[in-house]
Amino acid sequence: MPDFIILALLAGFGVALVAGPLGSFAVWRRMAYFGDTLAHSALLGVAFGLLLSINLNLAVVLVCLGLALILVVLQQNRVIATDTLLGILSHSTLALGLVCVSLFGDQRVDLMAYLFGDLLSATVNDVITIYVVTGFVLVVLIKLWRPLLAITVHEELARVEGIPVAAVRTTLMLLMALVIAIAMKVVGVLLITALLIIPAAASRRLTHTPEQMAMVASVLGCLAVAGGMAASFFMDTPAGPSVVLSASVLFILTLVKKQPV
């Protein structure tokens, strides 16, 4: 197997591992649109990175983190309905990102790579970055697992029971921003949410506890990466969309099984 395939697989597996549990929370907390908004803002991060000549991953993380914090504040103030707010921010940041990349970037910028991922060009450094972030996010998720689940089930009950709800919720959003920054490499800003949501949704039908669902989602994510890479290798399809499509196929396969409650 050529090196670039191995690196691409490693990168994809790393993202899929962390996308399992985080995507499960996105499903449980109905954060799909939130994930989309953060993902779309990632392109703006790329534009800033190019403009300021700093590390693009870092720029993406910073912009995503910033937007996540802005969303937390705006949601608390309830200026407008959350889905309207997300709709405005999601597409405004994407449009702004597209405009800025074309203004500040030069011919070297491959817009398609940012929009749809560039898994096959993953470098050793990319893979290391992905596993460092994945490891960090998984450790935080495991540490905060019970409070995260508690606020997902009932925020006020959790608060009366002494859980610092706002801090836990903010942490989850920041983790999401981190994962989006690394997932951009795999599937691109337009398809990140799919990588979070689809394996988790498929996993729901196969599992009976939150932990099972998170872990099986990771496994399904890895299968989707492998399937997408295979399609890309043998049929020369674009890698990112192929990964998402294999996740969708897995989801459809799980529909055969009756939904456990």
Place this chain on the structure above:
Amino acid sequence: MSDADNILLEARNISVVRGDREILKNADLTLKSGQIVTLIGPNGAGKTTLVRVVLGLMDASGGHIQRSKKLRIGYMPQKLHIEPSLPLSVDRFLDLTGCEASEKIANLRLTGVEHLRSSPMQLLSGGETQRVLLARALLKNPQLLVLDEPVQGVDIAGQAALYQLISRIRDERQCGVLMVSHDLHLVMASTDTVVCLNQHVCCHGHPEKVSADPAYLELFGQAANASVAVYTHHHDHSHDDVCEHGDHHA
């Protein structure tokens, strides 16, 4: 124990204003260990708001609250919606508090739902859900139980049984209980004090007294009391002067 010792929480002159609407106006509430206090009042009377202030989930616009030191509160919320996408059994629902397994089982047995331990939360009936919520509220041995409409979604026979269970728990654990209810007559047998709320405290005291109180009758109408007594004295009830402080018959 003297009276002052077993006071768990004392709220004085609690006011809550949202926008230009006054949701609560100078409401007083005292909760003591071993005592069941029931909040009644029509929709929009501010019952849930007062409960949220007591729980510390909401800041009052005015007034002050004194809680006994390190007060442990067990809370049973009015509604529980668990996403169908979250696979969660009754067992795991109680685990979210980080409690001991033995305590969890003892509480589920006490509320009569031990056999449902492995059932998914989403499949429980209204009555079963309330009993599971009560079991969770009882974890970690709370000094004060706050139950927001504990019999919601439960049939009449089940309501009586649940109220009996609540008074039994009070007897056994000597905890204070604050309940919210729509219907005075259902809770009458299992409450020590009734606080009738309509933005302010209209009247409070023993349930029999409250049920005959003009302020209560004004609020709920004669029909509410038809099953208890025919009360003929019509009393003008004005929120501003008749019973501002709510203790005119205490």
